[in-house]
Amino acid sequence: MDDHSDDIRRPLSPRIEVYAGAGRKRWPDDLKAQIAAESLEPGAIVTDVARRHGCRPQQVHDWRRRARLGQLVLPASADTLSFVPVVSESALPAAAEATGSPEAAVVTVELQGARVEVRGTPGLAVLSDVLGASTDTFMLMPPASLMIYVATQPVDFRKGAEGLALLAKETLGHDPMKGVAVVFRAKRADRVKIVVWDGSGLVMYWKRLDGSGFKWPPIVAGVMRMNAAQLSALLAGMDWTRMHAPRIPQPKALA
Structure with missing residues (x-):
């Protein structure tokens, strides 16, 4: 006699799945700055940028805040202003009228x-x-x-x-x-x-x-x-x- 039973009233044994992760991921500052700069591009959505790089949106917002405070140096792009050598002249034109306080x-x-x-x-x-x-x-x-x-x-x-x-x-x-x-x-x-x-x-x-x-x-x-x-x-x-x-x-x- 077959001991196997197909009685649907019999409770099923719970199944537990365990996923072994690699631990907390470390993000170098240059990668943080790159992700923050990408999220600041016109039309960019923070959640989409975070999903694309495998991080949380809260991390992207924190890296953007650190970039505004000068703690992260954003990479320069072709459309970004950069520093150029300053040439000093003995005679300078008169300063323009100040527009702000x-x-x-x-x-x-x-x-x-x-x-x-x-x-x-x-x-x-x-x-x-x-x-x-x-x-x-x-x-x-x-x-x-x-x-x-x-x-x-x-x-x-x-x-x-x-x-x-x-x-x-x-x-x-x-x-x-x-x-x-x-x-x-x-x-x-x-x-x-x-x-x-x-x-x-x-x-x-x-x-x-x-x-x-x-x-x-x-x-x-x-x-x-x-x-x-x-x-x-x-x-x-x-x-x-x-x-x-x-x-x-x-x-x-x-x-």
């Missing part, structure tokens, strides 16, 4: 992973210093007399120039609007922001060090004083602790 003016320069924002009405000397950098190298060269303070604790890098300046004034006790430079670090050691008032506008310098991290001082409460040479070494990714200014006593009388 001085407080709303923002000048942004981004080269080789470094980003500078100048707010307000920057003078010709300031713009010459910013735009006079070569296309191969862009470095911030602070004057030797500039007072520089480093906030050793990481801060929220979503803050802009005004937010960081207010944080420096109210929490750290150093007001960038009075001519001091305040250096901020993120939780990741490869990012730095600097805010300073240059006399005509609030300037924010932003840089991401590719391939490694900046050599930061220990994370303690408060700030640390740094000279201009040490700051230049820090921004270049070098060990700034090996750079010390010699102590030269001031002469009491002329020789």
Whole structure:
């Protein structure tokens, strides 16, 4: 007698299917920037772009937000404006009449992973210093007399120039609007922001060090004083602790 039964009243055994995945996928910054740029094209739909690349729409929206904050550098296309060498002339034509309020003016320069924002009405000397950098190298060269303070604790890098300046004034006790430079670090050691008032506008310098991290001082409460040479070494990714200014006593009388 066959033990097999076709009785439909007999309960079926549940079937469980297990899919083994490869874990959380890591997205490199260049691919994030490419996907964000693709979603910003005219007529593009975020959900379609996310489905095409196998990611979630929330990730695409986050990468677009990071691109607006300057944390992701979007790839340049044929229709996108790019930087060209600046030729300085001794005589410049008279400036055209301003069409907007001085407080709303923002000048942004981004080269080789470094980003500078100048707010307000920057003078010709300031713009010459910013735009006079070569296309191969862009470095911030602070004057030797500039007072520089480093906030050793990481801060929220979503803050802009005004937010960081207010944080420096109210929490750290150093007001960038009075001519001091305040250096901020993120939780990741490869990012730095600097805010300073240059006399005509609030300037924010932003840089991401590719391939490694900046050599930061220990994370303690408060700030640390740094000279201009040490700051230049820090921004270049070098060990700034090996750079010390010699102590030269001031002469009491002329020789």
